[in-house]
Amino acid sequence: MIIRFESVEHKLGNNHFHYDFQTDSSITGVFGPSGAGKTTLFNLLSGVDTPKKGKIKLDSEILVDIEQDHIIQGKNRNIGYVFQENYLFPHLSVKKNLLYSKPYIKNKTQYISFEDIVSLLDIVPLLNKKPRQLSGGERQRVAIGRALLSQPRLLLLDEPFSNVDCSKRKQIISYLLRINNHFQIPMVIISHHLEDILKLTRKIIIIENGKSTASGDVFTIIKNGEKPELVRPKKFQNTFEVAFKSFNQTENIYNLLLNQIIEVKVSNHSRLLNAGIKQGTRIQLSLRPIDVALSLEKQKGTTIQNQLKGTIKQIIHNYEAVFCVVDCGFELFVEISQGIINNLYLHEGQEIYCQIKANDFDVVHVYDKIKTRENKTELIRKHSESTELTIN
Amino acid sequence: MFSSEEISVIFLTLKVALTSTLLTLPLAIWLGWILARKNFAGKFLVEGLVNIPLVAPPVVTGYLLLIILGKNGIIGHWLYETMGIKLAFNFAALIIASVVVSLPLAVRNIKSAFELVDPNYEKASSSLGASKTGTFFRVYLPLAFPGILSGAVLAFARSLGEFGATISFAGNILGKTQTIALNVYSNMQIPGKEMQVTRLVIISVIISLLAIIASEYLNKKKKYFVR
Numbered sequence: 302m303i304i305r306f307e308s309v310e311h312k313l314g315n316n317h318f319h320y321d322f323q324t325d326s327s328i329t330g331v332f333g334p335s336g337a338g339k340t341t342l343f344n345l346l347s348g349v350d351t352p353k354k355g356k357i358k359l360d361s362e363i364l365v366d367i368e369q370d371h372i373i374q375g376k377n378r379n380i381g382y383v384f385q386e387n388y389l390f391p392h393l394s395v396k397k398n399l400l401y402s403k404p405y406i407k408n409k410t411q412y413i414s415f416e417d418i419v420s421l422l423d424i425v426p427l428l429n430k431k432p433r434q435l436s437g438g439e440r441q442r443v444a445i446g447r448a449l450l451s452q453p454r455l456l457l458l459d460e461p462f463s464n465v466d467c468s469k470r471k472q473i474i475s476y477l478l479r480i481n482n483h484f485q486i487p488m489v490i491i492s493h494h495l496e497d498i499l500k501l502t503r504k505i506i507i508i509e510n511g512k513s514t515a516s517g518d519v520f521t522i523i524k525n526g527e528k529p530e531l532v533r534p535k536k537f538q539n540t541f542e543v544a545f546k547s548f549n550q551t552e553n554i555y556n557l558l559l560n561q562i563i564e565v566k567v568s569n570h571s572r573l574l575n576a577g578i579k580q581g582t583r584i585q586l587s588l589r590p591i592d593v594a595l596s597l598e599k600q601k602g603t604t605i606q607n608q609l610k611g612t613i614k615q616i617i618h619n620y621e622a623v624f625c626v627v628d629c630g631f632e633l634f635v636e637i638s639q640g641i642i643n644n645l646y647l648h649e650g651q652e653i654y655c656q657i658k659a660n661d662f663d664v665v666h667v668y669d670k671i672k673t674r675e676n677k678t679e680l681i682r683k684h685s686e687s688t689e690l691t692i693n
Numbered sequence: 694m695f696s697s698e699e700i701s702v703i704f705l706t707l708k709v710a711l712t713s714t715l716l717t718l719p720l721a722i723w724l725g726w727i728l729a730r731k732n733f734a735g736k737f738l739v740e741g742l743v744n745i746p747l748v749a750p751p752v753v754t755g756y757l758l759l760i761i762l763g764k765n766g767i768i769g770h771w772l773y774e775t776m777g778i779k780l781a782f783n784f785a786a787l788i789i790a791s792v793v794v795s796l797p798l799a800v801r802n803i804k805s806a807f808e809l810v811d812p813n814y815e816k817a818s819s820s821l822g823a824s825k826t827g828t829f830f831r832v833y834l835p836l837a838f839p840g841i842l843s844g845a846v847l848a849f850a851r852s853l854g855e856f857g858a859t860i861s862f863a864g865n866i867l868g869k870t871q872t873i874a875l876n877v878y879s880n881m882q883i884p885g886k887e888m889q890v891t892r893l894v895i896i897s898v899i900i901s902l903l904a905i906i907a908s909e910y911l912n913k914k915k916k917y918f919v920r
Contacts, residue, residue, distance in 0.1 A: 349816055376822050388817035392835045401831075405822030451821045 302360055302455060302487040304329070304346070306513070309355030309365075311345060320345070320355075322506050322516040324489075328481055330498030330519075331491045332531075333508035339491045340385070342508060343457050346489075347382045348375025359455065379409065381453030385460040385491075387444040389432035395443050396428040402451035409452045413484055418446040421483060422476055438469035442476060449480065456480075458490045462497050471665070474500050475573065478585060478666040495519075495531060499538040500587050500665045507531075520632055529619045532634060538587045539634050540665070545582040554606065554659055557584060563630045566606040568659040573667045585665040590624060590636035592661035596654045597645060607657040609633075613649050616642065627655055698867070699876075699889060703896060706872040709784075710852040713791035717799050717848045720792075722841060725803030726833070730812070746858070747797040754794060755861025762789065762862075786863035787870050794858050795848035802847055806840020807833060843911035850904035853897065873897050 306320040318338045331339050344350040346357060348364070351372055357365040359380075364373050389398050399415065419425050422442045432440060441461055448456060461477070462470045478501065481488055492498050498505060499519065506516040507528060515522050522528050531537070543557040543565060555567045555574055567574070567586065574584075599608050611629035623642060625635045633655055641647070695703070727733070728740055746754045762769040763781040772778040780786055810833055818828040834841075856874040863870040865879060873893050880886035880893075 347820060349820070376819050376824065380820070382817075382820040384813065384817060384820075386813065388811070388813050390814060390817070390832060390836075392838075401818070401823075402821040404827075447821065 303358070304455070304489070305356075305358040306342075306345075307356040307358070309345060309352045309357060311341060311350070311352040311354075313341065316511055318342075318352075318511040320508075320513045322513045324504060324506060324516060326502060326504035327485070327487050328477075328502035328504065329487075329489045330495075330502050330505040331489060331508060332495050332498055332505050333493065335493055337508045338511040339493075339508050340459055341511075342506075342513075343382065343459055343489075343491065347380045347457055348373065348378050349382075376405075379452070379454050381448035381451055381456040383441075383444045383448045383456070383458045383461060385463055387432075387440045387464075389435075389440060389444055389447070391432050393431075394428065395424065395430050395432070395435070398432065398443060399424070399428075399447050399450055401447060406450075406452050411452050413449050413452055413486075415450060417483070418449055421479055422446045436469075437464040437466070438472060441465055441469075441473055445476070445480070449484070449486070453486070456486050456488045458488060460491050460493070462492060462494065470497060475666040477501060479669065482668055494536070495533075496536055496538045499540050500585070503540065520626075520634075523617065524615055524626060529617050532590070532617060532619065532624050534591060534622050534636060535589070537590055537634060539590065539593075539632075540585065540587045541631060543584050543586055545578045545580055545584060547580070548576055548578070550576070557586070560630055563609065565609075565657075565662070566659045567662045567664065568606075573664045578667065583668040585668075587663045587665050588633075588657065588661060590634040592657065593627075593633060593635040594656040595625065595627075595635055595637060595641075595645070595647070596656055599654050600656065603656075604658070605656045606659040607655075609655040609657070611653055611655055613647060613651045613653055615649060616647065625653075627653060629655055695892065696889065699893060701868060702871060702873055702876045702893065705787075706853060706874075707900075709787045709791055709872060710849050713788050713795060713852045714845055714849045716788065717792050717795050718841070718845050721796060721799035721803050721844060721848070722834075724796075724800045725807055725837075725841075725844070726829070728800070729804045729807035730833075743800050744797045746794045747801075751794060751855070751857025752861050755790060755858035758786075758790060758793065758858065758862040762786075781862055782864040782866065782870065784870070787859060787872070790858040790862045791852040791855050794855055795851040798851050799844040799848040802844030803837065803841050806837035806844070809840070810836045839911045843908045846904050846908040846911065850901055850908070853900055853904070 303323060303325045305323045309320040311318040318341050320342055331342060333339050341350070345352050352365060352367060354367050356363065363371060364378055365371065390401065393401070399418065419428065422445065424442060424446055427435060427439055427443065432443070435443065441464065445458070461473055465473060474497065477488065477490070480486065490498065490501060503519050504517065505519050507514050515527050519531060523532050541559055543559045544561070546556045546558045546564065548555055553568060557565050557567055559565055609629040611627040611633065613625050614628045614632070615626040617624045617626065622636055623639050625637060625647065627633045627635055635655060724743055728736065759781060760766050764770065764773050764779060769780055772780065780789060814832050815828050818832050823831065854874055855872070856878065859870070859872065860875060865871055865875045871879070873896065877890050877893050880890050
């Protein structure tokens, strides 16, 4: 799905907003500091608010064209919106919250079933509870489920990690990847934590002072020198999708394949991995730039299990640290100190070994299916069959 | 224990209080809703007019009703001449006086209940496909429900105790417009009627107490409900 904002302008009080970008990623992150205009962007896209100027398009459909006086009402845009504060209806049980949109979806293509949602988001034990009895993470899951059951063609999530603690953040990220994969529903996710966004996608839109200042692949944006400040210590993640190859029970190590040829070893410290995983299962990994060390030669007699040979493509200096972009068959951001560059005479084009401990990888998500994503038409068919069964 | 006169007075009072509460409620919900959530020209005037009976002496309210709706009143005269409808000194007058004096209490309570509902729920409801009417009935009304109920209880209680506007507009006619309050007032002045007065006073206190307890309970529930 292509989301396009063409010279969209808006004004709220004394704040001016200007958005001009296009994204076609299955997951897009919207990144920027608090108060930059991220939620306003969502409000304009979902129809909560109408811009003063410009055009908003979803694929070929024009949602807003101020010049032509064409505005599609929010409730007719078929866009699911998970608000930062959830806004679960406090007088309704979780089940009734989830089914709130039922009277309004009769004319829509129904491909997300109640049963799928409660099982994918592990909501079954919560169904009879009231929202006030739920934890932050549970509320977030119910709000996501409620939005999905309105059968949207696009899902907007405003700061889905803001009201949940660190361990639950990981859980929500995993759930979002699961939903995105299962229903093939495009998502746009707002966060002011780039490291969270990067675990989900590398395609981002940057919002600063009410303006969209850059969009596209975050690695490319940084490498092009547009926004070198995006890569910051502890605020950046390398992310990659790998496939499960084998499990070494003696060493308790998982052998995973990146780009089908590069083997990485990951230790079993994550509850997401288990010995029952099938070969080929897709796994999303993340790695902090600070957790990668560089050496000029391959080390012997070391506890480090991954030594990946690569070439320094670029050295990025910003006001906080120095980062090397290393091409190991895939791109890896490595955080180093200025002193090391001088001591080792590191330079662009130099061959180098990236040293990564097996337990420094973070397992973000293990996909349910081995490789193929469930076809949307198949989902619609299954949904109508289960509805027929319920009726009979 | 109770004489037939007392029983008919108690029944008439309850009948008036119930009927007027049922008539007050939809009007109070509508007024409470628009005053809490809508901005329109003359909002201040509407709020003032609704609240007049709360601050003006009830006798004044009764007198105003009489000059507007009485047989020779501005509207009352036309109603009588064209349709033969008489609104003063009968059961209708009891109801009208009761609705007018209890309306501001119900509206104030219901308005504050609507104000307590976070308007962001409307955004959530709309994003799920609901229209404004759908959102009103499925979100605002249930969330404001304890407040609406407590407003209704207050209107009922106010109606039970109504005296000034009723005596001015509906009169004090035994068997026709005499409620507990009016009966007590009349019999207080007659020697030997002390026991009847006492019995009706006790009944009145019990009903009022129950109404206030119910209202307080619902008010507490309202805060818990909307939290």
